[in-house]
Amino acid sequence: MASFVFVISLLLLSLSSAVFSDDASFQKLPVPGMRSGPESFAFDPTGKGFYTGVSGGKILKYTPENGFVDFAQMTKSSNSKWCNGALGTAFAGKCGRPSGIALNSKTGDLYVADAPLGLHVISPAGGLATKIADSLDGKPFKFLDGLDVDPTTGVVYFTSFSSKFGPREVLIAVGLKDASGKLFKYDPATKTVTQLMEGLSGAAGCAVSSDGSFVLVSEFIKSNIKRYWITGPKAGTSEDFSNLVSNPDNIRRSASTGNFWVASVVNKVVVPTDPKAVKIDSNGQVLQTISLNNEFGNTLLSEVNELNGHLYIGTLTGSFAGIMKL
Template identity: 85%
Template sequence: MTSFVFIISLLLLSLSSAVFSDDANFTKLPVPGKRSGPEAFAFDSTGKGFYTGVSGGKILKYVPDKGFVDFAQITKSSTSSWCNGVGGTALAKKCGRPAGIAFNSKTGDLYVADAPLGLHVISPAGGLATKLADSVDGKPFKFLDGLDVDPTTGVVYFTSFSSKFSPWEVLIAVGVKDASGKLFKYDPATKAVTVLMEGLSGSAGCAVSSDGSFVLVSEFIKSNIKRFWIKGPKAGTAEDFTNSVSNPDNIKRIGSSGDFWVASVDNKVVVPTDPKAVKVNSDGKVLQTISLKNEFGNTLLSEVNEFNGHLYIGTLTGPFAGVMKL
C-alpha cells in the first residue's frame, strides 16, 4: 500500500485507467461508483467470486453473474454518500480504508487490517465489521497494511507499515526510510495481540506458509522479504528470505504448492515503473516473473493472488481489479 509517489499515483489515476490491453486473457472489473483501489482479495469456501476492500471503507463481493455487490463495511459511515465519493485515504478515519483481508476457511470469518482503524472481523453474513484491536500494549497500530490467516491454526498475522506515520503520511515514511514497521499475531482463542517482529522497513504484506511453519513479511522500502519461523527448531526467530523482488507489496501463498506470488514495482525512478507479478518458492528462489506493464501502465500494484487458474491483481488507487488467465 505504499509508494515513493503516492500523491503522483493519484494524479496518474486517469492515465492508468486509460491503459488498455490487447491480451484476450486479461479482464478489467471496474469498481462501482466513485470508489477505487481494490487492494487485496479473499476467496470463500464456495469458490464463487471474490471479496475486496475499497476506498471509503467498504468490502465488496464480486459475483460472476451480478458484478460487485456490497458485502460489509468498516464503520457505520462507510455506506454514506460522502464516503462513497472518496479516494485513497481521504476521510479514512471516518470511513475506514481496508488493506489486507483474508478468510478463516474453517469459520467463514473475514479478517481485515484497516489501515488507520485497526484489526477487524466480519461474520459470514457480512454487514458492519467488529473491531478487534487498534493498539497493542497501549500503543496504537498507526498504519496497518498486510494480513493473512494461518490455514492450520486460524491465528491471524498482520503488519503495520509504520508505527510512527499514518497512511496519509506515507510519502514521509518512505522518504525518511522509516523502519518502525511491525509484525503482529492475533489469536482468536485468547483474543490477544502479540508483537512478533519490530524494526521493519515498510512492512506491507505478509503470508503464512501452507503448512503453518513460517510467515513471510515484505519490506517495501528495503526491497526485502523476511521469514519469521512459527514452528520447528528456528521457531521465534527471523531471517532474510530474499532481496530479489523490487519493492514487494502483498504476498500470497498459492494453495498448498509452497510457492507465493508477490506484487512488485520498480521505484528507483521518479514514478513507479514495471509493475509485475513475481512467483517465488519456499526457498526464496524466483520461479516466474510476469510483466503487467501493458495492463496497468505505471500503476502501483498492491496484490497478485492466484485462484482457480487466474491471477487477481489489485492496485492502491486504480478504478478496477484485473483478472488474468494463466
C-alpha cells in the same frame, strides 16, 4: 504533505484508468462508483467469487453473475455520501480504508487490516465490521497493511507499514526510509494480540506457509522479504528470506503448490514503474516473472493472488481489479 499525497493518488488513479490491454487473457473488473484501490483479495470458499476492500471503507463481493456488490463496511459512516465518494485515503480516519484481507475458510470469518482503524473481523453475513484492536500496550497501530490467516490454526498475522506515519503520509515514510514497521499475530482462541517483529522497513504484506511453519513479511522500502519461524527448532526467530524482488508489496500463498506470488514495482520518487507478478518458492528463489506494464502501466501494484489457473491482481490506487489467465 498529506494533501500532496492525495493529489498524487488522484494522478495515479487517472493514469491507471487510462490503461487498456489488448491481451485476451486479461480481464478488467471496474469497481463501482467513485471508489478506488481494490488492494487485496479473499476468495469465497465455495469458489463463487471473491472479496476486496476499496476506498471509502467498503468491502465488496464479486461474482460473475452479479459483478461487484456491497458486502460490508468498516464504520457506520462508510455508507455516507462523503465516504461513498472518497478516493484514496481521503476521509480514511472516518470511513476506514481496508488494506489486507483474508478469510478463515473454517469459520467463514473475514479478517481485515484497516490502514488507519485497526484489525477488524466481519461475519459470514457481512454488514458492519467488528473492531478487534487498534493498538497494543497503549501504542496505536498507525498504519496497518498486510494480513493472512494460518490455514492450520486460524491465527491471524498482520503487519504495520509504519509505527510513526499514517497512510496519508506514506510518501514521507518511503522518502525517509522508515524502519518502524512491525509484524503482529492475533489468536482468536485467546483473543490476544502479540507483537512478533519490529524494525521492519515498510512491512507491506505477509503470508503463512501451507504447512503453517513460517510467515513471510515483505519490506517494501528495503526491497527485502523476511521469514519468521512459527514452529520447529527456529520458532520465534527471523531471517532474511529473499532480496530478489523489487519493492515487494503483498505476498500470497499459492494453495496448490506451496509457492508464493509477490506484487512488485520499481519505486520511483513519485510514480512507480515496471509492475510485475513474481512467483517465488519456499527457499526464496524466483520461479516466474510476469510483466504487467501493458495492463497496469504506472500503477502501484498491491497484490497478485492465484486461484484455479488465474491471477487476481489488485492496486493501491487503480479503479479496477484485474484477472489474468496463466
